[in-house]
Amino acid sequence: MAHILVLYYSRGGHTAQISRAIADQIIANGDQCDVVNIHDTKQKPIEWDKYQAVALGACVLYGSYHKSVFEFVSQHQQALSNIPNSFFCVNVVARNPEKRIPENNKYLQKFLTLSAWKPQDVKIIAGKVDYPSWPWYDSLMIRLIMKMTDGPTDPTAIIDYTDWEDVKAYGNHIAKLAQVEFS
Ligand SMILES: Cc1cc2nc3c(=O)[nH]c(=O)nc-3n(C[C@H](O)[C@H](O)[C@H](O)COP(=O)(O)O)c2cc1C
Known part of the structure; x- marks a missing residue:
């Protein structure tokens, strides 16, 4: 059984809800999953050694991300990269299915350019x-x-x-990532 970490930044609560749905699906598959707001990690540091995979999600605000997202990934880039890892980006431009293709979503591209952590895997989820x-x-x-x-x-x-069936599929995908030999 794998232990998976879902981290998120959410301003209005929707990315938090998506994170919980991902975790519910992972748990339904028989794995363990913790869902953590990145803001809570200051008081309670992450025990990275516990986890076999990590997904980190953030909502888009005015064409970018809250600065705490970049600070978090910069501070934890090594730990994030040491295990199978994925970034999910929540935005309403992605209501258009074409904008759910990573190459077509400027917000995802922006994250990949600005983030110190270069995620192994990416996902775009339409928000609310x-x-x-x-x-x-x-x-x-x-x-x-x-x-x-x-x-x-x-x-x-x-x-x-949000396509909640697709969120479940992403949960299954993260569970599979945790099974893959990673180095
Ligand atoms: C202040 C604000 C700015 C936003 N800017 C964008 C934006 O530039 N592009 C976009 O696609 N969505 C934008 N959104 C939509 C959010 O990404 C979407 O509502 C998301 O579901 C919010 O997630 P949250 O509830 O976790 O904060 C914005 C929403 C808010 C409230």
Whole structure:
């Protein structure tokens, strides 16, 4: 039985929910899985030796990622690279299936360019639009961007673009990564 770590950065909670769904699938496969917010790792350092694979997810905010994501991967790049590893990127541009192809997703490309950790494996997951729960200025800004890109602009819109079956498939994929001989 493998022990797998799912790390995440989430601002509004959706990436956290995706992380838990990945973990649920891994556990359903018979492996063990811990889900950890990267912000909690300061108080409780990660025991890297326990794990046979790691997936790290982050949501896209204004074309990039929260700086704590880059700080985290820079600080832990060696530990992340020592075991089978994957990065998953959550954004709403990926509501368009073409933008779920790594080469076509500028946010994923940006991460690969800026990150000190070069993940072995990558995944793009469509996120959630939740205008009512976002601060008014964020809601306004995203609605303006959506207007230019033919997306939803209704301020009351809550739209979950995540393909939850695909999230389960990604959980299975991570479980398989943990089985592969890694050096
Ligand atoms: C302030 C803000 C900025 C965002 N910027 C982008 C963006 O530039 N591109 C994009 O595709 N999605 C963008 N999104 C959408 C988020 O990536 C998406 O809502 C994701 O599901 C948020 O995950 P979270 O709930 O874990 O924070 C933005 C969302 C917010 C709230």
